[in-house]
Amino acid sequence: MMLENIRIILVNTSHTGNIGSAARAMKTMGLSQLVLVDPVQPPDEKSTALAAGANDILANLRIVPTLAEAISDCSLVIGASARSRTLAWPMLDPRQAGQQLADGALNKTVALVFGRERTGLTNEELQQCHYHVNIPANPEYSSLNVAMAVQTLCYEIRMSWLAQQETVVSPADENEYPPQASMELFYTHLEETLRQTQFLHSDHPGHVMMRLRRMFTRLRPDNNELNILRGILTSVQKSSRNS
Numbered sequence: 001m002m003l004e005n006i007r008i009i010l011v012n013t014s015h016t017g018n019i020g021s022a023a024r025a026m027k028t029m030g031l032s033q034l035v036l037v038d039p040v041q042p043p044d045e046k047s048t049a050l051a052a053g054a055n056d057i058l059a060n061l062r063i064v065p066t067l068a069e070a071i072s073d074c075s076l077v078i079g080a081s082a083r084s085r086t087l088a089w090p091m092l093d094p095r096q097a098g099q100q101l102a103d104g105a106l107n108k109t110v111a112l113v114f115g116r117e118r119t120g121l122t123n124e125e126l127q128q129c130h131y132h133v134n135i136p137a138n139p140e141y142s143s144l145n146v147a148m149a150v151q152t153l154c155y156e157i158r159m160s161w162l163a164q165q166e167t168v169v170s171p172a173d174e175n176e177y178p179p180q181a182s183m184e185l186f187y188t189h190l191e192e193t194l195r196q197t198q199f200l201h202s203d204h205p206g207h208v209m210m211r212l213r214r215m216f217t218r219l220r221p222d223n224n225e226l227n228i229l230r231g232i233l234t235s236v237q238k239s240s241r242n243s
Contacts, residue, residue: 003161005105007033008150009070009113011121014040018117020050020058021147027054029154030161034061035070035111067125071111072181076104079113079121079129080149082142090131090218097133098156102164108177112153114146127210128180130217176223186226187213193233196240 008026013019013036020043023034034057036042043058051058064070071077078097092100097112104110113129115121126132135152137144144152191209194200200208221229 002102002105002164003030003157004032005107005109006031006101006157007035007070007074007109007111008154009035009037009067009111010039010146011037011067011113011125012039012116013146014117016041016044017046017050018146019043019061020047020052020054021145022114022150023047023051023054023057023061025147025151026154027057028151029158031154031157032057032060034058036061036063037067037070038065039063067113067128068180068184071113071128072184073109073179074111075108075177075179076100076110077113077129077180078111078131078133079126080115080153081126081132081134082120082144089126089129089214092131092133094133094135094153094156095159097131097153098158098160100131101157102160104177106164109179112157114149117146127213127217128184130220177220178223178226182223182226183216186216186230189230189233193237193240196237 008022008031010019010022016039019036019039026032026034042063043061047058048055062070078092078101101110101112112133113121113125115125133153135144135149187209190212191200194208
């Protein structure tokens with residue numbers, strides 16, 4: 001059941017063959033949940049040919065228009081990034097990512113996100129992820145296609161899953177983390193409150209909000225903590241209106 005809670009997401013894939021190759025990579029590691037975000041073309045005969053027997057994954061995949069929709073019910077989202085970004089985000093290596101996803105999938109849906117073949121994920125898309133993962137390939141020739149990256153990271157997930165079979169994890173000991181949709185509502189609430197108190201300038205909210213998003217992503221509040229934060233924001237808004 002844990003492997004069924006792990007969602008592989010491909011964003012704006014341009015080559016249909018890569019969809020089939022990714023499905024094949026997933027199936028070899030026991031994963032089955034594939035979501036496409038705004039693909040340039042839907043899966044076709046080339047996808048089926050390169051899936052090489054993983055046609056059931058292609059038959060059951062979902063296509064959605066935005067990454068936000070694809071991860072709305074996910075309590076953990078990790079985005080694959082091949083390049084450093086201006087604003088550093090919590091970074092994992094493949095083994096750490098596999099462990100985080102395996103642990104998070106014990107009783108919640110989690111996601112591993114891959115970007116476009118040529119340009120990867122945008123900064124805005126990466127900011128929707130809790131962590132980034134980078135495959136430390138040969139710096140002199142680090143050319144990994146999407147399916148290779150999917151295979152590498154799905155292997156690490158499977159290795160962590162196999163290790164889990166030897167341990168007993170009590171669900172009562174697991175933190176209950178909110179789905180990403182709840183975090184997005186919190187960020188909207190936070191920005192509204194900061195605008196209301198004039199902490200944010202209406203013309204330039206982006207940089208401050210990006211840093212706040214990074215901070216809360218790093219802290220990763222659970223459901224109870226998020227409810228407390230939302231309550232604080234509501235209290236501040238009421239006080240500001242009454243002053």
